[in-house]
Amino acid sequence: MIKVTDLHKSFGDLEVLKGINAEVQEKEVVCVIGPSGSGKSTFLRCINRLEDITSGEVVIDGESLTDPKLNINKLRSQVGMVFQHFNLFPHKTVRENITLGPIKVKDMNQEEANKLATQLLEKVGLSDKADVYPASLSGGQKQRVAIARALAMSPKVMLFDEPTSALDPELVGDVLEVMKDLAKEGMTMIVVTHEMGFAREMGDRVIFMDEGKIMEEGTPSEIFDNPQNPRTQTFLSKVL
Amino acid sequence: MIKVTDLHKSFGDLEVLKGINAEVQEKEVVCVIGPSGSGKSTFLRCINRLEDITSGEVVIDGESLTDPKLNINKLRSQVGMVFQHFNLFPHKTVRENITLGPIKVKDMNQEEANKLATQLLEKVGLSDKADVYPASLSGGQKQRVAIARALAMSPKVMLFDEPTSALDPELVGDVLEVMKDLAKEGMTMIVVTHEMGFAREMGDRVIFMDEGKIMEEGTPSEIFDNPQNPRTQTFLSKVL
Amino acid sequence: ACGDDEVTVATDTNYVPFEFMNTETGEMEGFDIDLIYEIADRVGFEINLEVVEFDGILAGMETGRYDIGIAGMTITEDRAKVFDFSDPYYDAGLVLAVRADEEEIQSIDDVDGRPVATRAATTSEDYLVENTDAEVRLFPDIVNAYQDLIAGRVDAVIYDVPNVLYYIETEALGEMKTVGDLLTGEQYGIAFPADSELRAQVNEALAEMKEDGTYGDIYEKWFGERP
Amino acid sequence: MFDGLIDLINSPHWGNTLPFIRRGLALTLYITFVGVFFGFIIGALAGFARLSKNKIIYGVATVYIELIRGTPILVQALFLYFAISQSFGINFQAVTAGIIAIAVNAGAYIAEIVRGGVESIDKGQKEAGRSIGLSSSQTMRYIIWPQAFKRMIPPLGNQFIISLKDTSIFAIISVGEVTFLLRQYVSSTAVTFEPYVMLSLAYLVITIPAMLILRAIERRLDV
Amino acid sequence: MFDGLIDLINSPHWGNTLPFIRRGLALTLYITFVGVFFGFIIGALAGFARLSKNKIIYGVATVYIELIRGTPILVQALFLYFAISQSFGINFQAVTAGIIAIAVNAGAYIAEIVRGGVESIDKGQKEAGRSIGLSSSQTMRYIIWPQAFKRMIPPLGNQFIISLKDTSIFAIISVGEVTFLLRQYVSSTAVTFEPYVMLSLAYLVITIPAMLILRAIERRLDV
Numbered sequence A, B: 001m002i003k004v005t006d007l008h009k010s011f012g013d014l015e016v017l018k019g020i021n022a023e024v025q026e027k028e029v030v031c032v033i034g035p036s037g038s039g040k041s042t043f044l045r046c047i048n049r050l051e052d053i054t055s056g057e058v059v060i061d062g063e064s065l066t067d068p069k070l071n072i073n074k075l076r077s078q079v080g081m082v083f084q085h086f087n088l089f090p091h092k093t094v095r096e097n098i099t100l101g102p103i104k105v106k107d108m109n110q111e112e113a114n115k116l117a118t119q120l121l122e123k124v125g126l127s128d129k130a131d132v133y134p135a136s137l138s139g140g141q142k143q144r145v146a147i148a149r150a151l152a153m154s155p156k157v158m159l160f161d162e163p164t165s166a167l168d169p170e171l172v173g174d175v176l177e178v179m180k181d182l183a184k185e186g187m188t189m190i191v192v193t194h195e196m197g198f199a200r201e202m203g204d205r206v207i208f209m210d211e212g213k214i215m216e217e218g219t220p221s222e223i224f225d226n227p228q229n230p231r232t233q234t235f236l237s238k239v240l
Numbered sequence C: 001a002c003g004d005d006e007v008t009v010a011t012d013t014n015y016v017p018f019e020f021m022n023t024e025t026g027e028m029e030g031f032d033i034d035l036i037y038e039i040a041d042r043v044g045f046e047i048n049l050e051v052v053e054f055d056g057i058l059a060g061m062e063t064g065r066y067d068i069g070i071a072g073m074t075i076t077e078d079r080a081k082v083f084d085f086s087d088p089y090y091d092a093g094l095v096l097a098v099r100a101d102e103e104e105i106q107s108i109d110d111v112d113g114r115p116v117a118t119r120a121a122t123t124s125e126d127y128l129v130e131n132t133d134a135e136v137r138l139f140p141d142i143v144n145a146y147q148d149l150i151a152g153r154v155d156a157v158i159y160d161v162p163n164v165l166y167y168i169e170t171e172a173l174g175e176m177k178t179v180g181d182l183l184t185g186e187q188y189g190i191a192f193p194a195d196s197e198l199r200a201q202v203n204e205a206l207a208e209m210k211e212d213g214t215y216g217d218i219y220e221k222w223f224g225e226r227p
Numbered sequence D, E: 001m002f003d004g005l006i007d008l009i010n011s012p013h014w015g016n017t018l019p020f021i022r023r024g025l026a027l028t029l030y031i032t033f034v035g036v037f038f039g040f041i042i043g044a045l046a047g048f049a050r051l052s053k054n055k056i057i058y059g060v061a062t063v064y065i066e067l068i069r070g071t072p073i074l075v076q077a078l079f080l081y082f083a084i085s086q087s088f089g090i091n092f093q094a095v096t097a098g099i100i101a102i103a104v105n106a107g108a109y110i111a112e113i114v115r116g117g118v119e120s121i122d123k124g125q126k127e128a129g130r131s132i133g134l135s136s137s138q139t140m141r142y143i144i145w146p147q148a149f150k151r152m153i154p155p156l157g158n159q160f161i162i163s164l165k166d167t168s169i170f171a172i173i174s175v176g177e178v179t180f181l182l183r184q185y186v187s188s189t190a191v192t193f194e195p196y197v198m199l200s201l202a203y204l205v206i207t208i209p210a211m212l213i214l215r216a217i218e219r220r221l222d223v
Ligand SMILES: Nc1ncnc2c1ncn2[C@@H]1O[C@H](COP(=O)(O)OP(=O)(O)OP(=O)(O)O)[C@@H](O)[C@H]1O
Pocket: A011, A014, A016, A034, A035, A036, A037, A038, A039, A040, A041, A042, A043
């Protein structure tokens, strides 16, 4: 499904990703953990080309991201992204946030798009919020709308960048619940997270990154209960 | 040490504290938990008069906060406060952050104040940072400086308002460590926190607030293992 | 320019009694205004009147922005090098004005080293600079110079005699007086950009008006006597 | 002293200046509105040029903006009215020249308002737009611009007030706006106090309500 | 066309205007510096007045600020020089009047800069200061003001540039600053293009470096 080969990424002189190799199978849930600044977000952002790739290759469903003939907008619409700070469109209602993509990118008509929005809002448990503006939602509700917005494009894979770390603790649960449902339905997901509980329960595989490299990867129990790399050990001792 | 009697606080029409009664003994560590918006911060801020009290009484070490003859600056210097966002003075070095209060409020001379700062920085594990500016510190380091700054006034009681919730997870530990040391030395402390682990381990007593009232209080094991109030139960089920 | 062509005529913002705004009607009037409208009638053009500060008229004549300039403008050699003048239509000259209670300044010889005001870009400015060592203060509007004199910020004003006399009579009786002799003789002309076709036609009309008495009528209306 | 005050209150000049205020203010407002309107078009173009990655487009816009912001509008008006006409033989009518001067001047400041407005929108908005598959121009049109424009309203209103006040210098290129007419009145009557008080009031009658409205809008946008 | 260009380049007026530029610019800068200096004092007072809880102090400052910001500086200069002197018999010399006009005008804008600067400092700073026992005025002096002043530098610099350009209108009260002198040059030589280009350059020579420096400062403050 996704194959990352020797991915490098630099910002000016700063090399942030120093050769990442990774593969994600269809329906797999991969959790990425690691200390702040280790390049987790940059890794995700390279996968949907929000950042240009310095060298190496990313192939999604057979299409190479570095192919000059690639229709980048089309590709992005197939890769859903959920951000730490939600990034909802504040000047649009919840429904409009969800329908904008389908209407403008997929030429869906208004009616169909609205129907889709209703379905997705139900799925994330916010049927009653279709007509309010994002400002009146709590953080957890915002994040669920952001997930619905990404799902509206029927993506092949969903990327989550610390989707719960800007939330008040008691609001985290609802968002994780929605993500668990998605995973159970068989969505392919890459999740950068500090929620070790989620990673352990839902991750098929856990990747530990540090200083722009993948230091260790394995099943949740391999990583959490028996980490091999000393860096992984230090990191986990601090956060668990 | 601290006695709060029927404390009410309103912002305009919004009543945020609806009659708080609480007592804190010397050397006691009281942890305050509760959902967002329940009035925890406002409660703390009333104790050192960062907010004016609408009605009721707060007595600290025999002095009533509502006494018109009270020297409020002197009182504040005896009540240390540590903020969620550190609030270090960005235009002053770490040492100057610590010495400003002793020099200006307690008329300590520069030399003595510097010696004090050196001691306190050692205590919080930042001896090598005396001459840098706050901008170059990590969040955890900033918060430890903030604690040192408050301690420099030799306060009778320390108030902490979610001191670790703005920190990256792997930096939380160092700050909690410093707080534990303080508690062990016998400092009287009131700590608003989402770190249930800390509350359980260090708290002599835990107060659960909701909607401007104290809903339940007791020892950590009473509150965490056997909460009586349904609201406490719901809240704990979400955050634990 | 013939037929009903529109001709842009620049005139001064304020130069009594040649051109000034009537505060009842809001319209410009004065000797120059009557004259140019009569000329326009005779030559056969429509006037598009632009009211400009005096230095702006000079700049505009030089750059060909205006077709005609009429502003009690003295014919000088320097100006005639850059644009053209009609035949002279009025004789004037410069005079020194002081506060009514002034005793020390009796003539132009007494102004050296003292603050003396006049209007920017006029022949008075040239005169002051060339013939005296006074401390020169220049205003875009001559009324401001008179006000500075009365306020005591300057000790004298030098300016065209018809304007000084008219101002004293209408606004400053008992506050201002003239001293000394007429300092220069000057003649006013209507200005045209170099090589303007209008000039000959205007000269012709002017001569006609002097001939048939229209010029005299207008003159009498504004100066109370015939030329 | 007291008599003087009564005289002043009873002065006929309060009323006599009114027609001039009315006439002059109409022209002042006309020039300001039309000028700022075109200034907005110029400013939007120059503002986007400043956001462009094309060095030439960026450079041209930058030179324009810095030249205008670095010189007084009085000098710009003199240049436009006198120097340009002499050198290139273009003769604007005074009012046209005034409108052009306001448009060109306000355009440079509005360019910075537009650039600032667009740049003030959180990068996450653009990323969210792109990540659902919108193209760069769709993201600008549907996501960035509507939010940016809202934030531009207060500074645009402020520029309107500045431009309104700037028209006062057109007195020197003979535009019959309100300052010009009242100076005329002063010259003809040799009375200064009442006309200048009325002139100040003429501006305040427009600017104070405008400032209050802007502040109200700003407060609403903040929330 | 080409000949014209060579003529233009060889024109004697480029050099001939130089002494006037030099002399005028000196006065322009003098008025600006002294005016803005006093403007800062006025502005600091008015700015703190606007932060005051005392209704009267707040009200007086507000009226001053709004009156000034609501009217053109040209009108203020006319008022100051002609109306005030005629009505109250206070006679400023022209240059003094110019300095006062700049000070009073800039003061109103600087007041808002001061208020904005102080208000921009995070409330947490004040709380931290008070919580270690500093008094309200100590907190202002040691905590708030040093941080606020740093943020005020760019807008203050900007106000300096605005005031510099504003001096161009003082021809109207017979101040011999650079615009006035060059207008004189134009009316006595019948040449417009070269003098007005030189005049624009005279301003740009000051304003462009000033803007660049300000932008550099701003960038450093941002980090
Ligand atoms: N646009 C950018 N320009 C320059 N440097 C950047 C940029 N984006 C990220 N970086 C740098 O790249 C490094 C990795 O950043 P990244 O955001 O990928 O880390 P992260 O693992 O997601 O950290 P966190 O847990 O704090 O989100 C950091 O040092 C960061 O400062």
